[in-house]
Amino acid sequence: MIPIKIEGLTAGYDGRAVFSNVDLELKDRDFLAVIGPNGGGKTTLFRAILGLIKPMGGTVKVFGEEPAGSPSGIGYVPQNENLDSEYPISAREVVLMGMRCKKGLRPFYSKEEKEAAERAMEYAEVSDFADSRISKLSGGQRQRVYLARALAPEPKILMLDEPTASLDPSMKDCTYDILRKLNKDGIAIMLITHDMSSISHDVKRVACMNHRLIVNDAPEITQEMIALGFHCIPELVHIGHCDCGGHNNG
């Protein structure tokens, strides 16, 4: 079954469409980068796929079903998490939050849920600072904690909204190393990015969104895409040495 199938999708807010008539398929083991100018509708597209907003027209199917606020099988890493730095919570507790809600009362996390969270933390390389308060971590470490949270319920699709925004080059490389590994392990990845280096090195397909969507089945930005989103050429970034340790309070 196709992981994500979008046909004729129109979506927006308060009756005003941000984009219209979008068609898109995310295939098995796909690695799709969505680029485009700010305000073009990339995040709105993600919100429609996640079921956080209702389509104004067209359909979104995730594994053949309409998403209704909590689509199973999708892990989501939001953009620049609006983290309350005063919130008293450890990285481990944040990752545990990734475990999906089950019916009935469940005041405690089960042994299986804790083990799944530990596995996700190892995968995202956050085990070393699992007990640190989230507000004391660097931006890159925090991003990987949210990645681990998304991986905890073992999703088949991973959606990331600008996962490397405001990270230093080595932390960006670390993030893409993990994403590459996840993709090799069979997880379909869809990410919003302005990072051109990731497009040439890691992704399999590129889509450009600016109120409408153009998809290229190769990891290249076409002239048509540049024409569509020309005022926002993705940034060129340094490809540096990977140092996943990061820095606290960075």
Added chain:
Amino acid sequence: MVDWIAAFSMPLIQNMFIVAAVACVLCGVVGTLVVVKRMVFVTGGIAHTTFGGVGLAYYVMSVIAVSWFTPMVGAALFAVVSAVIMALPMVSKKMREDSVIGVLWSVGMALGVIFMSLMDRSVVTPRSFESILFGDILLVGSSELMVIAIVTVLSLAIIAVFFRDLQVLTFDETHAKLSGINITVMNLVLYVLIALTCVVALNVVGIVMVIALITIPAAMSNMFTDSLKEMMVVSVGLSLIMAFFGLVIAIGADIPPGATVSVTMGVLFITAITVKTAMAKVGQGKAE
């Protein structure tokens, strides 16, 4: 000079400390959720609407002669209704939260004044405005204490059962929705818990100073703790200690207990901020 042994052997004083202790436990726990979700102004709004319920209760008791509709029942009714109004998606998503709070706050207070002016004072003698607004813990009877204790136990049980969902909701509401948590229901649960806590707290410090009892211990606890559970436990402890000292000072100086507890908490909060800032500066100096 106060004879402390004689004072503490008085049932009235003992009752006062028991009421304060029970209220502090609930306020410490719910106050933690209020502080981490930045709902202090919501709490203030709910607390002030209870004045309308108190006024309505006096009117109903005196004019319609419904004896069970006590001021605490009226306060609980207004608190829960205003909490539900604020939590409903059709209100919270369509209107600015602070505007809704402002309307409920002012209308609740105004209704209280109107109902109290219409009541029959020859049938029921109401508590003074001052006592209602600024609290009079000495007037809390054993039946009210029983209600406060039951509300506290029920509220704590609800928080224990839904702790996991409440933690996700207060940390990241979008993620809560994606996790399959019914955020409309959980928000309603949280708002109603806050409403019930306001009703319990206003018995100790009065309507106007409910925010102090709910917010200050939790805000202090937040400075020194690293998890939500830890913050709740420390908040309860601080609340109990500060309320005890506040009440002792009130007895010793013969000044209003509710106001004294609020001022004690405020002074210790400022002291805690000062100590924490000084400690951070010392730590920075050592690191350099």
